[in-house]
Amino acid sequence: MRLGRRLPRSFYARPTLVVARDLLGRVLVYDGPHGRRAARLVEVEAYLGRLDPASHAFRGPTARTTVMFGRPGVAYVYFIYGNHHCMNVVAHRPGVAGAVLLRGAEPLEGLGDDPRALAGPGRLGRAFSLTIAHTGWDLVRSPLHLRAGAPVSPRDVLRSARIGIAESVTSGKLWRFAVRGSSGVTR
């Protein structure tokens, strides 16, 4: 598969929900110490900052979350449950905060051949050896970045409530997007 061109800053400088949907089929690349790793994104969730009680940015900027109030196209990686590193892409219009959680992908290069190895945000983080030290990395310029890949047709996009966010179920927020039938999708 062709990885395509690096996504420009303008890709991320749009409403978070628009970016989330558009991220399906795009390619996460890390030219790291162990060579190139690449995977096709198949599951994401949008987190809408101060408007969204489930967002880490809901209560305003802190040492951990300040990056989500800044420049779009930057990585936000958090550590959760004492075990897992999960990666977000900062994405929003100017003046607000927002990010897209990368929840699942299909291995393309340098990631072995288990089709489920990147199914789930914690597993994706592990596969790419991500840590909170990657927070702040600029995806437009750094070895960790996103490429155009191939956008996914609307009929192949599933939309649902976010996983593990009870408030999202009761409020009917359908802010999770996934590629129908992909092995890299959770559940």
Place this chain on the structure above:
DNA sequence: CGAATGATCCGA
């Protein structure tokens, strides 16, 4: 189902 396991944040 529940345990693992630690960073983070809020309230005192």
Place this chain on the structure above:
DNA sequence: CGGATCATTCGA
């Protein structure tokens, strides 16, 4: 400074 919480995963 203590403890509640947590955008998860794995195994019984």
